Amino acid sequence: MPLIRVVKVTKSFREESLPVTALDSVSIEVEEGAFLAVCGPSGSGKTTLLNLIGCLDKPTSGNIYLEDDEISALGQKELTDFRLRKIGFIFQDYNLIPTFTAIENVEYVLWLQGVAPRERRRLALEVCERFGVAALAFRRPWQLSRGQQQRIAVARAVVHRPRLVLGDELTANLDHKTGQELMAFLKELNKEEGVTFLYATHDPVMMGYADKIIRLYDGRILE
Amino acid sequence: MLLFKLAFLNIGRNPRRSVITVLAVAVGLGALIFLWGFSDGTTDQMRENVIQLVTGHAQIHAKDFEKKLTIENTVPEHRSLVKRLSGMKNVVAVTERAKCEALVGTSENSRGILLVGIDPVREVKVTRLLNYVTRGKFLMPDDKRGILLGNRLAERLEVDTGDKIVVMTQAMDGTLAGFAYHIKGILHTGSQSLDEMSAYITLDSAQELLGLEGEVHEIVVRLKERKALPAFLASVKSFLDLKVYELMTWDQVVPEVEQWAAWGEAIIRTILVAVMFVIGVGIMNTVLMSVFERTKEFGVMIAIGTSPIQVMKLIFFETFVLEFFGMILGIIGGYAVTGYFGKVGIAFPELERAFSKSYMSTVTYTQVTPAHVIQSIIILFILTSFISLYPAWKAGHTEPIKAIYKG
Ligand SMILES: Nc1ncnc2c1ncn2[C@@H]1O[C@H](COP(=O)(O)OP(=O)(O)OP(=O)(O)O)[C@@H](O)[C@H]1O
Ligand SMILES: [Mg+2]
Numbered sequence: 170m171p172l173i174r175v176v177k178v179t180k181s182f183r184e185e186s187l188p189v190t191a192l193d194s195v196s197i198e199v200e201e202g203a204f205l206a207v208c209g210p211s212g213s214g215k216t217t218l219l220n221l222i223g224c225l226d227k228p229t230s231g232n233i234y235l236e237d238d239e240i241s242a243l244g245q246k247e248l249t250d251f252r253l254r255k256i257g258f259i260f261q262d263y264n265l266i267p268t269f270t271a272i273e274n275v276e277y278v279l280w281l282q283g284v285a286p287r288e289r290r291r292l293a294l295e296v297c298e299r300f301g302v303a304a305l306a307f308r309r310p311w312q313l314s315r316g317q318q319q320r321i322a323v324a325r326a327v328v329h330r331p332r333l334v335l336g337d338e339l340t341a342n343l344d345h346k347t348g349q350e351l352m353a354f355l356k357e358l359n360k361e362e363g364v365t366f367l368y369a370t371h372d373p374v375m376m377g378y379a380d381k382i383i384r385l386y387d388g389r390i391l392e
Numbered sequence: 393m394l395l396f397k398l399a400f401l402n403i404g405r406n407p408r409r410s411v412i413t414v415l416a417v418a419v420g421l422g423a424l425i426f427l428w429g430f431s432d433g434t435t436d437q438m439r440e441n442v443i444q445l446v447t448g449h450a451q452i453h454a455k456d457f458e459k460k461l462t463i464e465n466t467v468p469e470h471r472s473l474v475k476r477l478s479g480m481k482n483v484v485a486v487t488e489r490a491k492c493e494a495l496v497g498t499s500e501n502s503r504g505i506l507l508v509g510i511d512p513v514r515e516v517k518v519t520r521l522l523n524y525v526t527r528g529k530f531l532m533p534d535d536k537r538g539i540l541l542g543n544r545l546a547e548r549l550e551v552d553t554g555d556k557i558v559v560m561t562q563a564m565d566g567t568l569a570g571f572a573y574h575i576k577g578i579l580h581t582g583s584q585s586l587d588e589m590s591a592y593i594t595l596d597s598a599q600e601l602l603g604l605e606g607e608v609h610e611i612v613v614r615l616k617e618r619k620a621l622p623a624f625l626a627s628v629k630s631f632l633d634l635k636v637y638e639l640m641t642w643d644q645v646v647p648e649v650e651q652w653a654a655w656g657e658a659i660i661r662t663i664l665v666a667v668m669f670v671i672g673v674g675i676m677n678t679v680l681m682s683v684f685e686r687t688k689e690f691g692v693m694i695a696i697g698t699s700p701i702q703v704m705k706l707i708f709f710e711t712f713v714l715e716f717f718g719m720i721l722g723i724i725g726g727y728a729v730t731g732y733f734g735k736v737g738i739a740f741p742e743l744e745r746a747f748s749k750s751y752m753s754t755v756t757y758t759q760v761t762p763a764h765v766i767q768s769i770i771i772l773f774i775l776t777s778f779i780s781l782y783p784a785w786k787a788g789h790t791e792p793i794k795a796i797y798k799g
Contacts, residue, residue, distance in 0.1 A: 216797070220793055223695070225695055225793050245700075249697060249699045250697070253698075258696055260692070260796065264689075266398070266689060266692070266693070267405075268402055268405055269401065273394070276394070277696075278696060278697060280394040281698060281702070325696070326696075
């Protein structure tokens with residue numbers, strides 16, 4: 170059974186009374202353990218798709234299933250809990266909490282889950298070590314380079330071992346070398362722990378890491 | 393708790409704004425404490441003024457005397473009553489008076505007044521009348537034909553110390569009685585009714601004038617302190633026959649005082665509401681600003697699984713911490729300022745005329761009432777909590793997508 174099933178999902182926005190169809194009857198299945206890239210030109214609906222799968226938004230029509238649960242049937246509380254426990258987010262511009270140190274940013278998700286302080290710190294340090302940023306643990310985000318910030322952001326997205334990690338243009342702000350290093354880490358995590366990755370990109374190099382590529386054009390899937 | 397830590401960290405993020413918020417709360421609470429202290433000090437002094445000026449803490453008359461001032465209505469068995477009262481707990485001094493309506497005049501002017509016969513020796517132990525003699529001298533026990541006039545009365549009659557005036561009234565037997573007195577002293581109490589409409593002679597002289605034959609109209613009791621009054625009243629009531637006597641407290645004798653106090657309190661409360669409003673708007677403003685600045689952050693927090701309630705809690709924490717420090721500062725400041733002016737006093741010499749009707753002092757000694765401080769804290773706490781409700785709600789209901797991609 171696939172981890173995610175997107176069934177005939179349409180998402181339209183109404184901007185200044187001019188309706189925009191960002192996704193048009195899109196259906197995809199994502200198997201557990203996949204390393205999947207979503208590509209397409211700007212405005213093709215990549216971000217929209219990721220947001221829907223990430224429970225940040227609801228489709229205009231169609232259904233999205235995360236395992237057995239139909240996302241649009243969930244209430245606010247359950248959605249929050251879903252995002253907290255099942256999904257990890259990596260944003261294009263990292264979006265670390267600026268007042269927290271690097272390690273606190275990573276720990277934060279564990280705290281939300283109610284993990285005890287010691288265990289929290291141990292798990293967070295472990296992940297940071299894995300991504301080679303343990304030495305930066307006690308710096309604040311503004312004391313880190315962009316690549317370092319994104320690694321911390323990745324650590325935050327995976328520290329609680331979610332079933333699914335979503336990354337929207339996660340390397341777009343990084344230079345090629347740093348971006349590739351990051352992708353290598355993620356791929357490793359995917360291979361070793363079977364974490365499912367779904368990332369949007371229009372960088373051909375980044376597409377190269379994917380097991381499978383979903384191509385979007387004008388809100389439709391290109392086969 | 394990580395959320396609490398985050399709140400602290402966020403406060404440190406914009407130190408200037410945090411300091412301003414803390415100061416707003418501090419100044420607000422300090423002002424509340426001070427204003428209330430001012431009000432309490434004023435009304436308390438007003439009460440003490442009345443008590444010490446004329447009324448004493450309690451008075452005993454024959455029933456219905458105070459209202460009608462019927463001169464035949466003397467206090468039954470006043471000697472044994474005075475003796476008994478003098479021996480009671482917390483009683484500092486007791487004196488007796490005769491009181492009647494009279495006409496004082498010179499060949500040119502005359503005015504209706506309240507003539508009071510006092511025992512000079514005992515009177516000064518009960519009231520402070522002696523302190524208000526601004527010209528001339530207080531009465532001596534053997535001043536058979538000496539009289540004290542209020543300064544305004546003297547002005548109206550165009551007389552001064554040493555001058556002679558005639559006092560006329562109806563005696564016990566219904567005849568018109570009149571004596572000539574020479575003015576021994578001029579009183580200036582600051583109370584309009586006393587300064588304009590009262591004159592004092594010795595009790596002996598009054599008894600002679602009215603034909604009272606040793607009887608009196610009023611027994612005045614001074615207690616150690618105002619707080620002792622309820623217990624005193626209770627024990628007096630246990631033996632005093634209220635069908636024969638009337639027992640009055642100072643505030644029954646001069647009921648205006650409590651009205652003035654209530655009025656003053658109402659004014660203070662109005663000012664308090666205004667102060668609160670200003671503080672409230674100030675705090676609302678800073679909290680809202682800090683929330684709007686962080687829309688994107690809240691969006692991210694919610695996206696990665698923070699619940700709206702937790703975000704709201706964060707805002708509450710932040711406001712609470714600022715409020716807490718502000719309140720500590722406010723309490724210290726409020727106590728310090730109120731305490732200082734409680735010692736030094738605040739003078740309003742120019743208000744003497746306005747205050748003369750109200751027994752208010754022209755110097756106010758502010759006074760901290762812990763109950764009012766606690767009330768101020770609670771009021772401010774509720775207000776600020778209420779005020780941070782909207783920003784907190786706003787932050788908690790950030791839409792992650794909009795906040796992250798459009799911010
Ligand atoms: N909140 C929104 N309101 C209105 N229109 C939107 C909104 N979000 C996206 N759209 C529209 O939906 C379409 C798809 O947008 P989306 O952001 O998903 O594209 P994308 O593939 O991520 O593009 P990019 O590569 O530039 O990030 C676009 O035409 C966009 O203008
Ligand atoms: Mg996009």
